[in-house]
Amino acid sequence: xxxxxxxxxxxxxxxxxxxxxxxxxxxxxxxxxxxxxxxxxxxxxxxxxxxxxxxxxxxxxxxxxxxxxxxxxxxxxxxxxxxxxxxxxxxxxxxxxxxxxxxxxxxxxxxxxxxxxxxxxxxxxxxxxxxxxxxxxxxxxxxxxxxxxxxxxxxxxxxxxxxxxxxxxxxxxxxxxxxxxxxxxxxxxxxxxxxxxxxxxxxxxxxxxxxxxxxxxxxxxxxxxxxxxxxxxxxxxxxxxxxxxxxxxxxxxxxxxxxxxxxxxxxxxxxxxxxxxxxxxxxxxxxxxxxxxxxxxxxxxxxxxxxxxxxxxxxxxxxxxxxxxxxxxxxxxxxxxxxxxxxxxxxxxxxxxxxxxxxxxxxxxxxxxxxxxxxxxxxxxxxxxxxxxxxxxxxxxxxxxxxxxxxxxxxxxxxxxxxxxxxxxxxxxxxxxxxxxxxxxxxxxxxxxxxxxxxxxxxxxxxxxxxxxxxxxxxxxxxxxxxxxxxxxxxxxxxxxxxxxxxxxxxxxxxxxxxxxxxxxxxxxxxxxxxxxxxxxxxxxxxxxxxxxxxxxxxxxxxxxxxxxxxxxxxxxxxxxxxxxxxxxxxxxxxxxxxxxxxxxxxxxxxxxxxxxxxxxxxxxxxxxxxxxxxxxxxxxxxxxxxxxxxxxxxxxxxxxxxxxxxxxxxxxxxxxxxxxxxxxxxxxxxxxxxxxxxxxxxxxxxxxxxxxxxxxxxxxxxxxxxxxxxxxxxxxxxxxxxxxxxxxxxxxxxxxxxxxxxxxxxxxxxxxxx
Numbered sequence: 191x192x193x194x195x196x197x198x199x200x201x202x203x204x205x206x207x208x209x210x211x212x213x214x215x216x217x218x219x220x221x222x223x224x225x226x227x228x229x230x231x232x233x234x235x236x237x238x239x240x241x242x243x244x245x246x247x248x249x250x251x252x253x254x255x256x257x258x259x260x261x262x263x264x265x266x267x268x269x270x271x272x273x274x275x276x277x278x279x280x281x282x283x284x285x286x287x288x289x290x291x292x293x294x295x296x297x298x299x300x301x302x303x304x305x306x307x308x309x310x311x312x313x314x315x316x317x318x319x320x321x322x323x324x325x326x327x328x329x330x331x332x333x334x335x336x337x338x339x340x341x342x343x344x345x346x347x348x349x350x351x352x353x354x355x356x357x358x359x360x361x362x363x364x365x366x367x368x369x370x371x372x373x374x375x376x377x378x379x380x381x382x383x384x385x386x387x388x389x390x391x392x393x394x395x396x397x398x399x400x401x402x403x404x405x406x407x408x409x410x411x412x413x414x415x416x417x418x419x420x421x422x423x424x425x426x427x428x429x430x431x432x433x434x435x436x437x438x439x440x441x442x443x444x445x446x447x448x449x450x451x452x453x454x455x456x457x458x459x460x461x462x463x464x465x466x467x468x469x470x471x472x473x474x475x476x477x478x479x480x481x482x483x484x485x486x487x488x489x490x491x492x493x494x495x496x497x498x499x500x501x502x503x504x505x506x507x508x509x510x511x512x513x514x515x516x517x518x519x520x521x522x523x524x525x526x527x528x529x530x531x532x533x534x535x536x537x538x539x540x541x542x543x544x545x546x547x548x549x550x551x552x553x554x555x556x557x558x559x560x561x562x563x564x565x566x567x568x569x570x571x572x573x574x575x576x577x578x579x580x581x582x583x584x585x586x587x588x589x590x591x592x593x594x595x596x597x598x599x600x601x602x603x604x605x606x607x608x609x610x611x612x613x614x615x616x617x618x619x620x621x622x623x624x625x626x627x628x629x630x631x632x633x634x635x636x637x638x639x640x641x642x643x644x645x646x647x648x649x650x651x652x653x654x655x656x657x658x659x660x661x662x663x664x665x666x667x668x669x670x671x672x673x674x675x676x677x678x679x680x681x682x683x684x685x686x687x688x689x690x691x692x693x694x695x696x697x698x699x700x701x702x703x704x705x706x707x708x709x710x711x712x713x714x715x716x717x718x719x720x721x722x723x724x725x726x727x728x729x730x731x732x733x734x735x736x737x738x739x740x741x742x743x744x745x746x747x748x749x750x751x752x753x754x755x756x757x758x759x760x761x762x763x764x765x766x767x768x769x770x771x772x773x774x775x776x777x778x779x780x781x782x783x784x785x786x787x788x789x790x791x792x793x794x795x796x797x798x799x800x801x802x803x804x805x806x807x808x809x810x811x812x813x814x815x816x817x818x819x820x821x822x823x824x825x826x827x828x829x830x831x832x833x834x835x836x837x838x839x840x841x842x843x844x845x846x847x848x849x850x851x852x853x854x855x856x857x858x859x860x861x862x863x864x865x866x867x868x869x870x871x872x873x874x875x876x877x878x879x880x881x882x883x884x885x886x887x888x889x890x891x892x893x894x895x896x897x898x899x900x901x902x903x904x905x906x907x908x909x910x911x912x913x914x915x916x917x918x919x920x921x922x923x924x925x926x927x928x929x930x931x932x933x934x935x936x937x938x939x940x941x942x943x944x945x946x947x948x949x950x951x952x953x954x955x956x957x958x959x960x961x
Contacts, residue, residue, distance in 0.1 A: 206237035222323035236308035249296035292331035335369030347487035398936030445803030467532035476860030493532035513547035675726035709766025732782030817959035828859025869929030880917030
């Protein structure tokens with residue numbers, strides 16, 4: 191130990207640290223302390239005698255370590271006088287080389303005061319070999335570049351002979367200074383593969399900003415080619431990456447003027463897909479831009495385009511999907527209907543929509559329906575909306591002649607309103623349906639793995655007809671942070687059978703949910719606290735489908751008839767749960783599903799829009815900006831509704847809206863703003879009610895801030911600026927000194943405005959800019 195409690199060098203041993211949770215020190219080497227994780231919680235605890243003052247002078251923990259498999263690690267700490275343990279998670283690359291990671295502890299508001307306890311969790315699963323070199327605390331991040339190849343591969347779903355195929359790489363610098371890099375693709379690929387542009391690129395890579403590089407290749411014949419990427423630079427360890435490109439001949443198809451008509455495959459099962467209707471503009475797709483392997487076959491599309499809807503209808507029907515459950519959101523106090531455009535302007539206007547059944551999955555969770563926001567009035571108003579817009583349509587999914595409705599959080603309704611009240615409300619909802627000659631609603635309660643017999647009995651008494659789930663992520667999956675999808679299949683099989691046994695004595699049916707995976711890093715950041723799955727391959731997904739089919743055949747009396755199951759999800763892109771055709775796996779997930787559930791196995795051809803001369807469907811990219819003047823009616827310049835705001839619009843040279851719930855919020859278009867260039871944000875705004883407003887921001891390393899802001903209401907001084915509006919109906923200019931906040935650093939990814947803390951406030955924003 192070179193300086194008391196501020197720096198430890200583990201090349202000389204543990205230096206007073208204690209191993210915990212099965213971490214076995216093997217030996218001390220010149221490179222560091224070599225250990226193996228025995229459990230997912232394996233780590234070290236610091237000596238009890240600590241002399242660390244948490245604050246600006248120790249903002250960064252610099253951890254030097256190597257591991258043989260990609261994982262996440264954590265700094266854990268507690269401050270004197272506060273027993274709470276705070277965790278700061280960071281990704282660790284599994285290349286076996288020593289890297290130094292700058293962990294920003296200052297992102298946590300609790301990093302203030304004397305440190306009472308300190309720990310270092312080194313892995314998220316058992317069986318990893320770890321080399322720990324050192325740990326130090328510093329006021330500054332690592333003063334050298336620390337570059338990572340986050341992705342290298344194709345961004346096209348199907349690569350065709352004679353058609354340009356795009357290859358992308360994503361680079362990220364975790365260090366504290368710019369990296370000057372030479373990036374290139376080696377020339378060892380086959381002669382039949384021709385590069386369209388230069389293979390070498392010189393770039394400057396600043397800390398905290400992902401950079402995407404692109405190349406195009408044309409193949410002269412069918413075949414598979416391996417490409418090798420090399421990244422070099424001063425002070426940067428040489429990095430390499432490899433990817434394989436498979437080129438297939440273009441099908442002998444004629445060019446068409448519209449999506450070819452679907453040829454539905456016959457099936458004896460009702461296989462559904464949850465659909466997340468978020469994909470409208472560049473702002474919504476922004477988190478995915480640095481995850482090219484996830485890129486959909488339709489590109490970064492606008493889901494309100496009926497032609498886009500006809501493509502996914504075609505692909506679903508031709509692979510055995512028979513209905514879509516659209517996620518559907520209804521805010522409090524009169525219904526701030528959110529994310530309905532893809533259903534109403536896209537799917538329902540599509541030429542082939544009559545061929546596909548659909549239903550509503552009411553997502554009644556926070557922040558759209560926080561605690562204290564349910565009422566009989568809203569539930570009946572919502573029911574009337576469903577009756578007027580969906581339930582009478584011939585392609586709405588029905589069971590026993592009743593329209594099917596999924597409810598995401600039935601426990602939240604019962605906890606707030608009571609089981610007896612919910613029974614009465616459901617009866618009244620059925621009465622509204624009967625007034626339009628609809629026999630009632632077939633209600634499905636989504637139970638997410640935590641239940642007991644009494645809970646299911648209560649659901650039956652309330653009037654539910656069936657039990658299902660969105661997913662079982664987070665339940666019964668052990669302590670590991672990164673989980674193998676193959677193990678998940680065993681968990682699902684066990685839970686399906688457990689649910690069947692529970693519903694058998696009750697007047698309920700069971701609809702087994704399936705999972706297409708779970709990896710929320712695009713939304714939550716490079717090392718989210720939530721768990722994620724790895725290894726979900728097309729083969730594993732096909733096995734998952736086969737198990738579901740087996741259950742439906744074995745337990746026909748317990749399951750909904752005809753054999754109904756539901757997959758989460760078609761397109762939860764930012765949560766890493768999707769089986770819509772995409773760059774990494776193409777149509778493989780759908781093809782496996784078809785092989786399991788389809789009655790016939792005649793050959794079919796998977797095609798993308800460009801195979802028949804259609805597309806592209808990419809949304810328009812917004813020009814980066816740091817100022818917004820809302821002077822064109824209807825042009826919100828990329829700003830959009832996030833929660834609890836009704837009628838958000840640009841009208842009369844202002845961005846206008848009304849709060850209809852607690853902590854209403856709107857999001858900016860995607861940014862990539864160097865925080866060093868701007869020290870304040872100025873906006874001109876007026877409100878008709880006295881209230882507190884907030885402005886928050888996220889960075890590329892901490893994109894999950896908005897989730898925290900909305901779940902914990904607000905965190906003054908941490909990624910937020912607060913200001914008071916007098917509610918006098920007059921415009922006021924607010925100057926927010928964001929540069930004084932230590933979290934205003936790196937590259938700003940997005941802004942969030944909370945114009946009020948309560949419902950009933952009307953606001954107008956005239957303009958806004960960074961200075």
